[in-house]
Amino acid sequence: MPRDAPYLAVADILRARILVGEWGVGERLPSRARMAVDCGVGRNVVQRAVGRLIIDGLLEGRTGSGTYVRTPHERLRLVRSRHRERVEGSPRRHDGKERGRADSWDAHSQVRVPAPEAIAERLAIDPGSLCVQTHYEFLADGQPVQLSESWEPMAITDGTPIVLPEMGPLAERGVVERMCSIGVVISTVVEVPRPARATQTHANLLGISAGDLVLHIERTIFDTDGRPVETADMVIPDVRREVVYEFGVDRT
Template structure:
């Protein structure tokens, strides 16, 4: 059997045993050495199989203790729709609250940050042009559910009351409303979702494991003249949220 197929086959057998309830939630699995002997495979094959199940969220490794069946986490639905213009962190009214939508957030902004080349390309500015860079950590019911890093050209917001997204008269109102207050009309939002694996920093902030599946969304907001006015990179843990895109239908 090819080595790749061998570790995947072992992973599937272990997955079936876990789902059948052979090991209860929170129970420690037999040692990897013992399982390797049971399945007549090398320890490296068994290690890869268990790592696969850790990434998939069925198992969790505890340093110095072993590998355990992971407590299932509820995946909350997050709807992304062109009909919604509020920024993720803006809490909706009590009658419209959506489960999984962030109800609190922490943020930190830096002013006069030179735009890295990839960001400059997305904002149609020159590398090194000054921007406002804001990092967000979003919470839902006290649980971290999303990270975001936003960039806005200082040439647009500088010397205005909205230069800092989370300070001033329109703090927390979102890009659309903030830009409108200085005469910039938003016309469209472009999002590019990509699957990825959590880095160490992302895992620490989100309370997940390194290598867990995340959804990265590259978002860019344009004004009526087609000028990019903000771009952001969002990171959403797959084990916490199910992202759904909702589109309206234009009536003839």
């Protein structure tokens, strides 16, 4: 959409007024009608401008109360590093010193779930092939910071002690150790990060607003034969976490 769209111009005006302190953190903004008069535009233009600032995380709407300047949240840094850990394992196994890393989490697995077409393509299996699907909700300092949905082909793990990622003798040990225990050696992790907007489901679980900016990371893990053994979709709220990728340097 062109940058000179009226609602974007009004959003810039309101943003500037907030940043100079005309309305403080936690303060309610004037009514849409009042702001429309102040800006010389229609109420629908103000409504779209306010909606844009809510999506940007500067404002928040409260049902039956109005629109308020949002309390800023500290963004915790999450480092994703191949030389700190080859494949991200269980958050419970880390010492918790890195700010932003999850220190508690919940997981729920379902077995014999048919793979949707998109997941099947990522796992190089036929659509409808049976998988173990695991939903994760991660927390840091008591607040939700990440969601993840993982898929593992049952053709690899069925009948083994590791079929359920968070149960059995290797519960919480991560993909590398679990797969190694059944003779599958992990060699490569591919991550594709994309900006996205939170769905209503994401918003409910993460304590943010629908439409808020999130980082969606599509991760697939491969063994030494190039076979995908797990794929996952991770959703990280931008307002809560800053994701940093760290790479080692190969020396000759």
